[in-house]
Amino acid sequence: QVQLVESGGGLVQAGGSLRLSCAASGRTFSNNAMGWFRQAPGKEREFVAAISARGGTIRYADSVKGRFTISRDNPKNTMYLQMNSLKPEDTAVYYCAANSGRLPPAKHEYDLWGQGTQVTVSS
DSSP states (O other): OOEEEEEOOEEEETTOOEEEEEEEESSOOTTSOEEEEEEOTTSOOEEEEEEOTTSOOEEEOTTTTTTEEEEEEGGGTEEEEEEOSOOGGGOEEEEEEEOSSSSOOTTOOOSEEOOOEEEEEEO
């Protein structure tokens, strides 16, 4: 079964850090762009960051630039999101996703999604 599983979420104080992981299974994702999204209560899902298949192209939402870092370890079939200087407005369910192409899609269209992991930042 092909799936993405997020982990690493939790409760952290403002200014703290968390590292999310997205473990892929069922097949290799080394030829696929991947991304992170988040959805806060009552809000639409929004793009956070994306990384190309080999890691050479990275994109961030303006709201997380300079604080979050996306990376991937293709031999481990795993993607990461290092989140520093967390703010209460970062509170959301974070989802990882995979695209069929090698480059992050311009319109953030992804084909496979994980189940999400909760991140809560207290003030």
